[in-house]
Amino acid sequence: MSADRLAHATEAVVERCISLMVGGGHDHEVHELARLRARLHEPLRVAIAGRVKAGKSTLLNALVGERLAPTDAGECTKVVSWYRDGHTYAVTEVGRDGGRRELPFRRDGGTLEIDLQSTPAEIDHLDVMWPSRSLREVTLIDTPGLASADDTNSVRTRDFLAVEDDRPSDADAVIYLMRHMHRLDSEFLETFFDHTLSNASPVNAIAVLSRADEIGAGRMDAVDTARRIASRYASDERVRSLCSTVVAVAGLIAETGLTLTEAEAAWLRQLAALDASELGPLLLSADRFVDPTRTALAPENRADLLARLGLFGVRLCIARIRAGEVSTAVELARVLVEVSGLTELSGLLRDHFLPRARTLQVRSVLSGLRAMAARVGASDPALAATVVAGVEELEAGAHELAELRLVHLLLTGMVSFGDDDAAEVRRVTGTSGTAARLGLPDDASPAEQQAAALAGIEKWRVRGERPTLDPAGREACAVVVRSYEGLYAAAFAPPSVADAGVA
């Protein structure tokens, strides 16, 4: 079953549930089922979560490439906000009671200014429809910060991510933003994930070490330091059991890099032309940089630059201009985006989340169905049993879900193989092309591919028969064998068919 066919089968199960429930006094469930069904046709939902002031809105803007989500020095995002592609620009307030109300909005200095009609407590989420190429494949969801001094904001995020209950989350995948933390801190993992996040798993989560430009006191090597720290986190066993990897991103630099104007570039050039004796003291601190008594460039322009780039960004641009490497807005923008780490993050989204988008969505929908079954089970056990049966039938037949589960078990340490074997399992169950999944070069002949697949089947079949293996390990081996079988079949077929023809 391919991912698309799995999605179709899942939709069929949802529809069967609807037909069972419609007219039976289950209006609420039917409504929810319709939403679950719709989800299968939407882009992947990626939530951006993390502690208060981790830079979530800034990162969202950087990923969209436009300044949409409002940002501020203080805590700013008070309600969960969805940013999705659409045919027109519209902002809708969705109440806790399900009511939808379209809101007027302005763009103030680039970011959206929205007048909420209800209090944050009454709002389930804001739905921002925004025609954008970046939102075509993913819907981005901005959340209020965890560990907020204003408790109600944190509660809203925890509600949304379904941190504490068994309710499935509305997000299919999570980008978790973290500030620099200590690995011995017992809060570390909690800050990381609030680790009971019911749907979270290394298969659908990426962590971002955010505000990377501030880590090294804004020195020129700040982002490199941040990268080093991120890779150290990523090699921590406990971190790996929570997310697939950690990358450092300087959100503000990225956001501004994508929206830098020629005027801003001209101001930067003007500053870069200053004498070193004047420039040095100016760049020493934020207060000095905007000091009205200093004469280089109008103070308000300096303040604008600082707000857009931060002290690190300003220093970076000026250093590069003075070195003669760049000069125009386009060139500066390229440097900023490159240094920010955004490219790496986008690459991860593209390679890690998107190829599995359908499977992840199916997983969300299935856990939604299970939760619903648990809920109606008290009043109508027969109905619940039918729903669960449908879910289980799907789960049993879908190799994609088995692979996803295997990767989860492997990454969380529930099933352990040696390092080499673990890498092999990850490769085989991965999302790249057939040859790459077999560990062969792209131009490997079909015969070579078959041979590799057969060797894999043999190896893992033998291993699965070891008497010392626990049940989970045995199941894991069976999944790997199954994946190799799929690859063996795919090696015969032309690539286009291979994608659809596994299993």
Add this chain to the structure above:
Amino acid sequence: MSNTSAPAPPDLLASALGVAELAATMDRRDLAERIRASVTRARRPGTVVVVIGEFKQGKSSLVNGLVGRGICPVDDDIATSALTVLVDAPEVNVVVHRRVEGELRSVAIEPGLLPSVVTEHGNPGNQLGIERVDVGVPSRLLAQGVAIVDSPGAGGLGAGHAAATLAFLPYADAVLFVTDASAELSAPELAFLAEAGERCRRVVVCLTKIDLQPRWRDIVALDRGHLDRVGVDAPIMPVSSLLRAAAIEHRDREMNDESGYPALLDLLRDEVIDKAREVAAEQAEREAADALTQLQAALQSELAVLQDPVVAAATVQAAEEAIARFEHLKLAGARWSQVLNDRLTSLNSDIGFSFRDAQRAWSKTVEDRLEKLSNAKAWDLLCRDVQTEVAESVAALVARMDEGAIAAAEAVAEALDAEVGVDVHPVIGVDTGALWQSARREERDKVTKTAARSVGQTVGALRGAQSGIMLLGMLGTLLPGAATTLGLANPIGLSIGAAFGVKAVLDQRKRRVSEGRQKIRMALKQFLDEVGFRVGNEITSSLRTIHQQLRDQVGERVTELQRSAAEVASQASQAAQLDAEARAARTVVVKGLLAAAGEIGLDLGDQPVPR
């Protein structure tokens, strides 16, 4: 805020010094020295300033900014991992206290090696078992008697660390809470500040890294709002350690002002050091007044003999009786000595009992909760609760021990007073009780909630803070160690697998949970055993020290009083033998001295003048 450095009540200290001078003139070096020592203490009272904050907020840079030199290692990534105490010294020196097989060993090391012992990089997970590092460093702030305690950043406000730090706060004179200007205060930070505000007299929020944040003023306003909301009366001081370091390097006064450090140092001086000075100056005043009374009594009885040599015999006899009585007091059979022994024995068994009781309670908490442990969240909570419970009960024990020591000192003073007898007072002119009770109770309570530190003279200056630092160092070394062991046993992967659960996995999960529980039980048991052993040892040795110090101090005072009585006797007999001319001359001298004493007495305020 003024920029003049004003030592608290100067007239008072001048009068005290006057008494010292008078004592020296009268050949009473023992009294003179005691007063001079208390004046020195009043000029540089021991004040303890604790620096606390979450990981990576710029704690070490703040400490460097305060002492005015780059002494604590600063790194973008790797944090300070050991408790560091900075005190004044003529040149930089570093002493490392580490625990080797239960024994505390202190070694002086090259200052250049500091990073290798106090950072995560040089000493990962504190594998060297370092409990505390004392750094001596020349600094204008420290020269005023300030000790800076830099709490390790490893734990931040998490789990047991917060508990250990909070337990220490009653011993601190001020808390500098470090948070950077990149974000407003978070919920855990605010919760900690609210607790800290309850436990420490002065809490100051230092907003660091303002050089990097253009909107730091907004953050100040937001933090102000948060602090007001939770009712914490703490000033917010914006600082830039980067500007401070640059200003010191270039000797740039303007930049120094910009760094915010001068304002912070002023605040510390006005609200922390001066307060401590006032308390210490009052103490010096009391001691001086007591000494003055002794001196005046000696002069009065000499004058009486000079004016009427007939009374000499009676005076000498009274003084000799007093000497004999004091001699008896030096013997082991003296009642005060028995009172001291009894009090300390009962304190010992009381503390021992409370400690065993606390240990039982810890084990019970662990056993009760382990059985119900089902997911990672509950596990983390258990871990935190056990650490908190241990930290708080150990802190309570230390406080109780200090209180017991004060009570014992008071009982000893009472017994001594009864034993010395009222009739000695006119002879040596002293109210003995006042000598032992170095601080009046209501003042003590005003000064600190634990009442521990102000015993000052009696139990040894800074004793309270010392037990506090001991406590912090000990729990600090135990807790991260525990967190690491426990962290590895953390069944975290188990809780998030639910969404993927099939039967085989769920069965296995159950097995893993019970395995995990077993591991946790072992780890916690080890942690509690270690705490039990270390705290037990610490209690025994503290009680022994208290006992010895009380005995020594009473002994010294008795010797001093005996000396006063002997002075009276010898002056009286000498005076009686003088011829008329010499007597007249001596009378003038004694009257002069008495007049001088009277004047100093007026400055010192109301003190009992015999007759």
